[in-house]
Amino acid sequence: MLIFVFAVGVLGFRMISEMSWIDAVYMTVITVTTVGYGEVEPLGEIGRIFTVFLIIISVFVFAYAISVITEYILSRSTLRNIIQRKTLKKIRRMENHIIICGFGRNGREASEKLGAHDQEFVIIEKDRDVIERYENSDIPFVEGNASEDEVLEKAGIHQAKCLITALPSDADNLFVVLSARQINNKLLIISRASQESSYKKLKLAGADNVIMPDKIGGEHMASLVVVPDLVEFIDNLSISGKNTTNVEEIKIEDVTTSDEEITLKELDLRRETGCTVIGYKTPEGEYIINPEATLRLAKNSKIIVLGRPEQVELLKQKYDL
Incomplete structure (x- = not known):
C-alpha cells in the first residue's frame, strides 16, 4: 500500500509539472511525510489539489500501517502471555x-526419553528463540534463568520429584x-558436567548423580x-518406548501382596511372564547382579528384569504396571 501511494505521487508530480524524476521523488517524500520543506517548482491549482489528496491518502495509509504493525506486536505479546499463564x-x-534445565542437545534427548515413558516434565529455558521454536509442541516451558529461586518455584520445584x-x-x-537443593532437600538431582574437576564440586553441592556425556x-x-x-x-536393549522395552525396573510391592518376604523362586517371574530377573536393588541402595533364586525380596526393594518386548508387556499387564 505504501509503495502504491509513493508510485502514484511520483507519477502525479511528473505529469502535473513535468519535473525530473529526482524532483518528483523528492516532492513525493516531503508530501507523504508532511515535512513541508517547500516546493521544488511552483505548482498550479491542479498540482495543489493533487498534493492535498496525496497528503490525506498518505496519512490514512501510514495510520493503517502503524495500526497493523502495533496489532501484530501486541498480539504476539498477548499470545505469549496467554501461553505462559496456561503453562x-x-x-x-x-x-x-x-x-529439565536447558533445552540443548542433552535436554531435548532427556525430554524425548521421559515422554516415551509418559513422565510429566517442565523445561526451564532462558533463550526466547528456543522457546518460540517449540512452543507449539505442547512442551511446557518456563522462561528464565534456572539458577534463580523464583524461576525454579515457577517450574514447581516444591512438588517435583527430580x-x-x-x-x-x-x-x-x-x-x-x-x-x-536449598529449596527442596528431598529432590533427586541429576547434573551434566563437562570437566572432571566439576564432578566432585557438583556432588558436594548436592547432586545425586553427575553425568559426563563426553x-x-x-x-x-x-x-x-x-x-x-x-x-x-x-545397544540393542531398549529401556524406552511402549513397544520396544527390553529392560524394566519394578518395585517389589507391585508384584507381591504378601506381608512376608518371598524369594525369587517363589515369585517365579520366568514361568509367569518369560522375563528373567537380572538384578536386585536392596532398600539400602546396594545392587546385586544375577541374584540367586533363594534371595529374599525385602520391602522397598526393586528387581530389574530382562525380556523381549512382548514378555515385558505381559509382565506389565499381569501386575497392572
Whole structure:
C-alpha cells in the first residue's frame, strides 16, 4: 500500500509539472511525510489539489500501517502471555514431575526419553528463540534463568520429584544444583558436567548423580573396538518406548501382596511372564547382579528384569504396571 501511494505521487508530480524524476521523488517524500520543506517548482491549482489528496491518502495509509504493525506486536505479546499463564496453571497441578534445565542437545534427548515413558516434565529455558521454536509442541516451558529461586518455584520445584540440569556451563549447573537443593532437600538431582574437576564440586553441592556425556561417549567408542559384539548387544536393549522395552525396573510391592518376604523362586517371574530377573536393588541402595533364586525380596526393594518386548508387556499387564 505504501509503495502504491509513493508510485502514484511520483507519477502525479511528473505529469502535473513535468519535473525530473529526482524532483518528483523528492516532492513525493516531503508530501507523504508532511515535512513541508517547500516546493521544488511552483505548482498550479491542479498540482495543489493533487498534493492535498496525496497528503490525506498518505496519512490514512501510514495510520493503517502503524495500526497493523502495533496489532501484530501486541498480539504476539498477548499470545505469549496467554501461553505462559496456561503453562504455569498446568504446572501448579503437577506432582512428582521432572524439571529439565536447558533445552540443548542433552535436554531435548532427556525430554524425548521421559515422554516415551509418559513422565510429566517442565523445561526451564532462558533463550526466547528456543522457546518460540517449540512452543507449539505442547512442551511446557518456563522462561528464565534456572539458577534463580523464583524461576525454579515457577517450574514447581516444591512438588517435583527430580531435577535434571543440562546446561552447557558447569558453573551454571553448579548454581542450579545449589539453589535446587536449598529449596527442596528431598529432590533427586541429576547434573551434566563437562570437566572432571566439576564432578566432585557438583556432588558436594548436592547432586545425586553427575553425568559426563563426553566421557561416556569416548568410553563407548573405545568399547566398540575392544568388545564390539557385547556393546552392540547392549545397544540393542531398549529401556524406552511402549513397544520396544527390553529392560524394566519394578518395585517389589507391585508384584507381591504378601506381608512376608518371598524369594525369587517363589515369585517365579520366568514361568509367569518369560522375563528373567537380572538384578536386585536392596532398600539400602546396594545392587546385586544375577541374584540367586533363594534371595529374599525385602520391602522397598526393586528387581530389574530382562525380556523381549512382548514378555515385558505381559509382565506389565499381569501386575497392572
